[in-house]
Amino acid sequence: MSLDGKVAIVTGAAGGIGLAIARRYARDGARVVMTDLQAERGEQEALAIRTAGGWARFMACDTADEATVETLVETVETEVGPIDLAVCSAGISKGGQPFYDTTLEDFTKVLSVNLVGPFIVGKAVARRMIASGVKGAIIHISSVGAVLGVETSPAYCTSKGGLSMLTKVMALAMARHGVRVNAIGPGPTWSPMTEAALDQPAIDMMLSRTPLGRFAEADEVAGVAAFLASEDSSYITGQTLYADGGRLALNYVVSKPA
Numbered sequence: 550m551s552l553d554g555k556v557a558i559v560t561g562a563a564g565g566i567g568l569a570i571a572r573r574y575a576r577d578g579a580r581v582v583m584t585d586l587q588a589e590r591g592e593q594e595a596l597a598i599r600t601a602g603g604w605a606r607f608m609a610c611d612t613a614d615e616a617t618v619e620t621l622v623e624t625v626e627t628e629v630g631p632i633d634l635a636v637c638s639a640g641i642s643k644g645g646q647p648f649y650d651t652t653l654e655d656f657t658k659v660l661s662v663n664l665v666g667p668f669i670v671g672k673a674v675a676r677r678m679i680a681s682g683v684k685g686a687i688i689h690i691s692s693v694g695a696v697l698g699v700e701t702s703p704a705y706c707t708s709k710g711g712l713s714m715l716t717k718v719m720a721l722a723m724a725r726h727g728v729r730v731n732a733i734g735p736g737p738t739w740s741p742m743t744e745a746a747l748d749q750p751a752i753d754m755m756l757s758r759t760p761l762g763r764f765a766e767a768d769e770v771a772g773v774a775a776f777l778a779s780e781d782s783s784y785i786t787g788q789t790l791y792a793d794g795g796r797l798a799l800n801y802v803v804s805k806p807a
């Protein structure tokens with residue numbers, strides 16, 4: 550899918566799914582501005598994309614901080630050009646306890662990165678898309694956690710449920726401006742986040758409930774992000790597209806046929 554000449558911002562682009570999307574967009578011809586808290590890693594990954602022949606630049610940013618995001622978006626518009634594509638992949642997962650043992654600080658922190666961050670980025674980008682008349686696309690990285698509750702991830706699941714609704718209300722507001730807003734809901738995907746958080750019993754449990762019988766590679770989520778950025782998805786807006794290996798299709802309390 551060609552993204553020739555498009556200017557893209559990808560948040561959370563120093564690793565995992567965000568990095569895979571940045572690489573894919575650069576390979577498809579976009580000029581990609583990668584942003585993340587991890588500056589050293591982000592700079593290295595942007596350099597690797599340039600070395601491979603793509604266009605990439607890294608700018609550090611805390612996407613939960615409105616002033617910093619405004620500066621980032623302003624700089625991109627001035628130094629790179631009007632923004633066509635924005636992907637919000639920055640996310641954190643701070644689980645482990647049921648909601649009644651979760652501190653307000655932890656709950657609020659997860660919401661500030663996973664939900665308020667995409668609101669801040671979306672707002673800054675959308676206002677400029679409207680002003681410049683760009684018919685672009687905004688893509689959020691949600692999760693199967695938007696619709697499947699996990700008792701010990703109250704903040705994460707709430708943030709992703711909210712993100713899928715934010716996707717809808719943004720899509721409604723941007724439709725008249727020709728900008729599409731969608732989300733991707735990955736199932737289990739190999740990334741630094743999953744590698745750090747999951748032990749073998751947790752992996753086995755997830756695989757037992759994943760019909761395709763494996764985790765996704767981040768590149769497979771990037772393929773969906775390329776589709777949602779391209780004209781091939783020109784009539785899709787307000788959706789969360791689940792790249793989940795069949796997890797949401799499975800009623801796992803019913804036994805498999807012998």
Ligand SMILES: NC(=O)c1ccc[n+]([C@@H]2O[C@H](COP(=O)([O-])OP(=O)(O)OC[C@H]3O[C@@H](n4cnc5c(N)ncnc54)[C@H](O)[C@@H]3O)[C@@H](O)[C@H]2O)c1
Pocket residue numbers: 560561562563564565566567584585586587610611612613637638639640641662666690691692693734735736737738739740741742743
């Ligand atoms: N990996 C999975 O199985 C999976 C499944 C469903 C959804 N997701 C979602 O996909 C997205 C990417 O996850 P991942 O698995 O690649 O995780 P990851 O931890 O590998 O990548 C997330 C990146 O976001 C960055 N980040 C965190 N807070 C930030 C902030 N305030 N500002 C800027 N950058 C920040 C991190 O530094 C990191 O590089 C997340 O939103 C996550 O919730 C992942």
